[in-house]
Amino acid sequence: MPEQNKPAPSQRIVGAAPAGARDEAAAADAVRDMFTSIAPRYDLLNHVLSMNIDRVWWKRTARLFSEVLRRPNAQALDLCCGTGDMTFALHRRLKGAPTKLIGADFSHAMLVRAERKAGNRDIRWVEADALNLPFASGQFQLVTSAFGFRNLANYDRGLAEIYRVLAPNGEVGILDFGEPQGLIGKLYRVYFRRVLPAIGTMISGVSGPYAYLPASVLRFPSPDEMLQRMRAAGFRQVSWTPYTFGIAGLYRGKKAATSCNPE
Numbered sequence: 411m412p413e414q415n416k417p418a419p420s421q422r423i424v425g426a427a428p429a430g431a432r433d434e435a436a437a438a439d440a441v442r443d444m445f446t447s448i449a450p451r452y453d454l455l456n457h458v459l460s461m462n463i464d465r466v467w468w469k470r471t472a473r474l475f476s477e478v479l480r481r482p483n484a485q486a487l488d489l490c491c492g493t494g495d496m497t498f499a500l501h502r503r504l505k506g507a508p509t510k511l512i513g514a515d516f517s518h519a520m521l522v523r524a525e526r527k528a529g530n531r532d533i534r535w536v537e538a539d540a541l542n543l544p545f546a547s548g549q550f551q552l553v554t555s556a557f558g559f560r561n562l563a564n565y566d567r568g569l570a571e572i573y574r575v576l577a578p579n580g581e582v583g584i585l586d587f588g589e590p591q592g593l594i595g596k597l598y599r600v601y602f603r604r605v606l607p608a609i610g611t612m613i614s615g616v617s618g619p620y621a622y623l624p625a626s627v628l629r630f631p632s633p634d635e636m637l638q639r640m641r642a643a644g645f646r647q648v649s650w651t652p653y654t655f656g657i658a659g660l661y662r663g664k665k666a667a668t669s670c671n672p673e
Contacts, residue, residue: 424631425564428622434563438539441561442517444619445492449519451614452493464495467653468556471585471660472499475552478581484509484551487575489540490558491515494524494533496585500554501531514538515558541567548577556585557658560630569643576665582645583662587627590656598657602627636661 428440445452456464472479479486479500484507488497491513501511514536515521521535528535538544540555540562553572562568572582590598603624610620631639633650640648645663652659 424566424629425568426561426626427629428618429625437563438516438541441563444616444622445517445561446519447616448614448619449493449517449523452520452523453495454613456495463654463657464557467585467658468496468499470653471496471554471556471583472503474660474662475500475554475581475583476503478552479503479509480505480507481509481551485549486511486552486554487545487550488513489515489543489553489555489572490561491524491535492517492520492556492558494527494535496554496556497524497533498527498531500552501533510534512536514540514543516540541571543571543575545575547574548580549575551577551580552583553580554583554585557587559584560586560626565631565636566639566643569640569645573644573665578665578667580665581662582640582664583660585653585658585660586630588633588652588656588659589627590652594655598655633659633661 425434426437426441428437428444431437431440478484486500486509488500488511491497492515494513497511497513504511511532512534513521513524515524516537516539518537521537525535536544540558541564553576559565559568576582589595607617607620607624610623611617614620630636637648637650640661640663644665646666648661648663650659650661
């Protein structure tokens with residue numbers, strides 16, 4: 411279409427689009443099926459493919475939200491929690507605080523593994539769709555999502571749901587992959603688009619998810635566009651902090667003390 415007729419980034423509907431998915435419902439089903447298929451080897455693959463740097467990213471993110479986690483009567487939600495590594499990183503920052511912590515994911519297989527890993531930790535696990543959360547408006551002081559938000563079928567609806575369930579003065583932290591620049595970026599893209607899918611397929615025995623991963627990162631909004639979408643959803647004080655040369659990054663935002671629904 412002519413350039414002048416292209417929709418602005420804030421007007422485009424953007425979300426995960428696995429190969430063959432014709433609409434949002436099909437995309438969500440395809441993502442759920444992919445993660446179910448790799449659940450048995452998910453943790454091993456994460457650590458091997460990231461060279462254990464993922465542990466550093468989770469720990470750093472959780473540390474940044476220590477104050478929020480220890481607010482009186484706080485509740486925190488780790489969205490798209492997978493097998494729970496980000497949830498556990500948040501739990502370690504509680505240091506005895508009575509905060510209620512919930513891990514939510516729409517993959518039953520992932521939640522089963524998360525619950526097994528949890529041991530005697532006081533964490534509630536909920537099977538839930540991030541685009542239609544079964545929680546009350548204004549329930550949480552903190553919502554995080556680590557490497558899961560990118561897989562939502564509609565990013566704007568995902569942001570709107572996070573905004574809805576956050577309490578006034580609540581905070582959001584979205585940790586996800588990025589596209590580093592320069593020489594590091596060139597080397598990383600070779601690894602991410604060629605080496606990583608081959609290793610992931612070899613270890614898991616499933617090819618689809620690791621072919622989808624590089625495509626999902628390429629489709630994900632740039633930091634500037636993502637921040638624009640967060641502002642459009644109603645968040646204030648939005649920011650993006652790159653991790654490890656921009657291979658990953660943390661998006662942060664706050665809900666106003668007195669808020670109304672964004673237009």
